[in-house]
Amino acid sequence: MxxxxxxxxxxxxxxxxxxxxxxxxxxxxxxxxxxxxxxxxxxxxxxxxxxxxTREDLLAAVYADEVAALCAYGAEVGRASPPLDALFAWLDAFVVHVATKRPLALAATEGPGGRRGPRFAAWHASINAVAADLVEGARGDLRTGLTATDVLTLARGAALAADVETARRLTAYLRDGLSSGRA
The missing domain is CATH 1.10.10 (Arc Repressor Mutant, subunit A)
Structure with a gap:
């Protein structure tokens, strides 16, 4: 062969x-x-x-694909939608991702040092980069001083505190609270 x-x-x-x-x-x-x-x-x-x-290697590969899809969606929606709409469309996908993929992410990093190891750091960095780009794009429509970390922390809190539908609803409410009123 x-x-x-x-x-x-x-x-x-x-x-x-x-x-x-x-x-x-x-x-x-x-x-x-x-x-x-x-x-x-x-x-x-x-x-x-x-x-x-190992099982961890397989689950990490599956989760890496999930993160890549989430990040690709962020880039796609960022090109196709008005900035504030793009940010909140992606945040909706982000909260669904966190609410439904968290067990996979944890299983994919359960080896020694995995929870905050290089794989986790790379996934985290990719998601943060997309959020930063979308927040920066919507900067004129957001409250002054708001950072991508602020937005992700609020959305992650909604995703971890509730079922998927409630998390999505809470994230939609964030739009009013985070918007500058100029949108």
Whole structure:
């Protein structure tokens, strides 16, 4: 088998494994077994372990995709919508992400030093960068002195304190409180 063919197979197998893991996490939560993932993906355990040596590695890859999608949405909505609308559309997606993906994020970082390790720091930095861009874009429509950290802290508080629908409603209320009144 040519090296290109091996690389294509490896890429396909990794993608199939991630899809299977994502599907299982969606259905059953983050407490999935690697055997379940391999079975659903239709590959052997050895293939799974070659790509994802530990459960944490697999869950981290799934969560990394979730963070990437959230950040991509922020960039997309930032280009397509008025700044204040973009910020609050993304904050809505952010609170849903925090409320529904938190167990996955914690499971993906449960190894030694993982909670505040490099993976977590990279995800956090990506989300903060998107929030900073959106807050900066909406700066003229927001209260003076408001920072991206302020906005994320308030939204995260809503997401962690309530169910998803209540968190979304609370985040919508934030718009009135954070707006300068010029929007």
């Amino acid at each position: 040519s090296p290109d063919r091996k690389r294509a197979d490896a890429t396909r197998n990794a993608a199939v494994l991630l899809t299977a893991a994502r599907d299982l996490v969606e259905r059953e939560g983050s407490d999935i077994s690697l055997d379940q993932v391999a079975r659903l993906a239709g590959v052997g355990n050895a293939t799974l372990y070659r790509h994802f040596p």
